[in-house]
Amino acid sequence: MxxxxxxxxxxxxxxxxxxxxxxxxxxxxxxxxxxxxxxxxxxxxxxxxxxxxxxxxxxxxxxxRLDGPTLAQAALTGELSIPDGVAILADLLRRLHDLPPRGGTSGDTIVHLDLHPENVLLTRRGPVVIDWCNAGDGPGDLDTALSALILAQVAIGSIEHPLGTEAGAMVDLFLELAPGDPLRLLDDAAAFRRRQLTMSPDELAMIDAATARVRTAA
Ligand SMILES: Nc1ncnc2c1ncn2[C@@H]1O[C@H](COP(=O)(O)OP(=O)(O)O)[C@@H](O)[C@H]1O
Ligand SMILES: [Mg+2]
The missing domain is CATH 3.30.200.20 (Phosphorylase Kinase; domain 1)
Known part of the structure; x- marks a missing residue:
């Protein structure tokens, strides 16, 4: 190797x-x-x-192997505007949540549960979603809440990312454009984030603040 x-x-x-x-x-x-x-x-x-x-x-x-930058990289270089980037995220979630679940639970769809600007690659064939480790059947609103929460974590500085405060504008616009009801399962999304192994103690402590940031925007 x-x-x-x-x-x-x-x-x-x-x-x-x-x-x-x-x-x-x-x-x-x-x-x-x-x-x-x-x-x-x-x-x-x-x-x-x-x-x-x-x-x-x-x-x-x-x-x-996909070619092209991540949505985050493209937003940072200015190749993609913040509104266009958010529209892509919202559109991908809408298309995903229109799919039937693999099992039979009514109301469920397919959820990714980590759909954020680092997990979208802008390729010649359009935006492509990677990193499906959390994906499965579930309620679309949980997925949308998680995307909002992750953007809010970056916006308030609890996750260090070069997008920084730019992510604040993304949260606000995302809540306007996103499918379903991003607030309905926000507490479940916060609980899911808390259980994730890769969160540092500082990031864990700031989940409540990020949740509040999402509620303020909406
Ligand atoms: N199919 C692919 N083609 C090209 N690059 C990829 C592909 N899958 C992942 N990558 C690159 O690897 C990085 C990490 O992959 P990802 O699946 O998001 O792993 P992680 O769970 O560690 O975030 C991505 O940001 C992207 O740059
Ligand atoms: Mg990833």
């Missing part, structure tokens, strides 16, 4: 370029990719933009 080119490293995974067309995403957390790969194949089969999955085993997912 020493000859693999480290391409990107996120909070939970390392991503290696295998060749011009494929990347290997490997969890450092020991998490199994089987369920994630199934959800990706399911939504991809229904026409939702995801990287094509070529192989999934243990901690390793081999998938289509």
């Amino acid at each position: 020493t000859d693999l080119e480290l391409f990107a490293a996120g909070r939970e995974a390392d991503v290696f370029a295998l060749d011009g067309n494929r990347v290997l995403r490997r969890y450092r957390t020991g998490m199994d990719v089987a369920r994630e790969a199934e959800v990706m194949a399911y939504v991809g089969g229904l026409g939702f933009p995801v990287p094509e999955v070529y192989a999934a085993a243990g901690t390793d997912l081999v998938m289509e």
Whole structure:
């Protein structure tokens, strides 16, 4: 594995370029990719933009290598305006929440539960959503609340990100454009965020403040 080119490293995974067309995403957390790969194949089969999955085993997912910046990068360079970036996020959530769930629970749809500007790549074929580790069946409003909460965490400085206070404008606009009711399950979204292993103690302590920031905007 020493000859693999480290391409990107996120909070939970390392991503290696295998060749011009494929990347290997490997969890450092020991998490199994089987369920994630199934959800990706399911939504991809229904026409939702995801990287094509070529192989999934243990901690390793081999998938289509996407070209183009993340939505966050494009917003930072000015290649994409804040309103256009938010419209893309809202549109992706709307399209995802229009899909039928894999199980039969009424009212459920497919939810990503980590759809934020670092998990959208702007490719030649349009915006594509990555990082499906939390995805599955669930209520769309929970997904929308989580996206709002993550943007608010950046806006109030509880998650350090170069977008910083720019994320504040994103929260306000997101709440106008987002599908469903972003406040209905906000407390559940906050509880879900608190349970996430990758939150630092400081970030955990500021979840309530971020929740309040979302409520203020709405
Ligand atoms: N299919 C892909 N093609 C190209 N780059 C990718 C792909 N998947 C992930 N990446 C890169 O790796 C980074 C981390 O991937 P991600 O799945 O979001 O992992 P994490 O859970 O660690 O955030 C992304 O921000 C992106 O730069
Ligand atoms: Mg990610």
